[in-house]
Amino acid sequence: MKQNIRIVPHIAAMERSGIREIMGLALEKKSVIRLEVGEPDFDTPPHIVDAACAALKHGSTRYINNTGLSPLRDAVAGFFQSSTGVATSADNIVVTHGAIMSLATAWHLLVDAGDEVLIPDPGWPNYTMLTRLLRGTPRHYHLRAEAQFQPDLAEIKGLITPRTKMMVLCSPSNPTGQIVTKQFVEGIMRLAREHDFYVVSDEIYSKIVFDGEHTSVLPYDSDNRAIVIHGVSKTYAMTGFRVGFTRAAPDYVVQAAKMQEVLVSCGVAAAQAGALAALEGPQSCVTEMLAAYRQRRDFACDELRRHGMTFWRPQGAFYLMIDVSEAGVDGREFALRLINEQNVSVAPGPTFGCLSKNFIRISLASSRENLKQGIERIAAMLT
Ligand code: PLP
Numbered sequence: 001m002k003q004n005i006r007i008v009p010h011i012a013a014m015e016r017s018g019i020r021e022i023m024g025l026a027l028e029k030k031s032v033i034r035l036e037v038g039e040p041d042f043d044t045p046p047h048i049v050d051a052a053c054a055a056l057k058h059g060s061t062r063y064i065n066n067t068g069l070s071p072l073r074d075a076v077a078g079f080f081q082s083s084t085g086v087a088t089s090a091d092n093i094v095v096t097h098g099a100i101m102s103l104a105t106a107w108h109l110l111v112d113a114g115d116e117v118l119i120p121d122p123g124w125p126n127y128t129m130l131t132r133l134l135r136g137t138p139r140h141y142h143l144r145a146e147a148q149f150q151p152d153l154a155e156i157k158g159l160i161t162p163r164t165k166m167m168v169l170c171s172p173s174n175p176t177g178q179i180v181t182k183q184f185v186e187g188i189m190r191l192a193r194e195h196d197f198y199v200v201s202d203e204i205y206s207k208i209v210f211d212g213e214h215t216s217v218l219p220y221d222s223d224n225r226a227i228v229i230h231g232v233s234k235t236y237a238m239t240g241f242r243v244g245f246t247r248a249a250p251d252y253v254v255q256a257a258k259m260q261e262v263l264v265s266c267g268v269a270a271a272q273a274g275a276l277a278a279l280e281g282p283q284s285c286v287t288e289m290l291a292a293y294r295q296r297r298d299f300a301c302d303e304l305r306r307h308g309m310t311f312w313r314p315q316g317a318f319y320l321m322i323d324v325s326e327a328g329v330d331g332r333e334f335a336l337r338l339i340n341e342q343n344v345s346v347a348p349g350p351t352f353g354c355l356s357k358n359f360i361r362i363s364l365a366s367s368r369e370n371l372k373q374g375i376e377r378i379a380a381m382l383t
Helices: 018-028 046-057 070-084 098-110 125-133 153-159 182-195 250-263 269-280 284-306 331-342 368-382
Strands: 093-096 116-121 137-142 164-170 198-202 226-231 244-247 310-312 319-323 359-363
Touching: 018 331, 046 269, 070 093, 070 226, 070 244, 070 269, 093 098, 093 250, 098 125, 098 164, 098 198, 098 226, 098 244, 098 250, 116 125, 125 137, 137 153, 153 182, 164 182, 182 198, 244 250, 284 319, 284 368, 331 359, 331 368, 359 368
Parallel strands: 116 137, 116 164, 164 198, 198 226
Antiparallel strands: 093 244, 226 244, 310 319, 319 359
């Protein structure tokens, strides 16, 4: 007799990301204008692809060290040291299978059942999913649209309990594109010391900044409670390489390396050779992509304004939030109708949290023509 598979209940009950739901629909249809996914539309720069191919040709086809290739760890350490001024060596670095694995490792190492995790709302859905996976309790702090999605230190302080184990910071933010201030970063690290919790700082978009300056938590971490997440996926258009990295205290890195063994054994040598070429090679590709995202951001904002829509101009990353409450349905319903009726895929606001229930997120990692047509069709649904 057939049986239902008895999936662990907290995983069966876990909601999946709404971005992937819409992406699944987009992949099944023809000629969809794709504005939902956070993936650079540029080709990976050729010198990076060449380095990965050369590595394969020269025998990089085997298991590697759990912590990642030594030259890459050195290069990543150099990256953190030069961008933050904080002394960093390879002992502070573990290379992972994409930045998501750096995040998943942090949750595995720090979140015990019942521990509370402070998570931004709106925020990338994976933070809440990871918390549920580890049987922790998500406690959301609010990024209010009327405050330009800036977090409020006093509100966060009010959410802290003796069970607060860690806080997640994502700046520039997915999905809002906003950057937190230096004062906020200083304040949050002070709170973390006073109340003894860790700060997982997802800085994957730190090189995609249009206005203002990104502030890393690292210079404000005086006692090793910052776990900084980065990677090559977004900066270098390398999402398919799956290379991310964590900068943390050496004793954390030892445990993180152990976790790679359980979860993925190790990274992929050729992909890491590509990442090394990205970090050590010419950075003009990054400057060029950044200029293109900035142009698209400005273009999209002009178009949205022309159509009289309510939106928030992002300071960084490549996302832009639009308020669709005029449509009289929530952001998920709107995104479903939009793909069915107008062949445009966008990320539904509710997947990022309660405060973005009536919003949608569009990705600026798409061509100008796609943005123009996509915005026109969104506008058509609002009139
Ligand atoms: N962190 C944020 C905020 C992201 O938006 C993403 C990908 O969308 C990641 C981490 C994961 O990056 P990777 O593709 O390197 O795993």
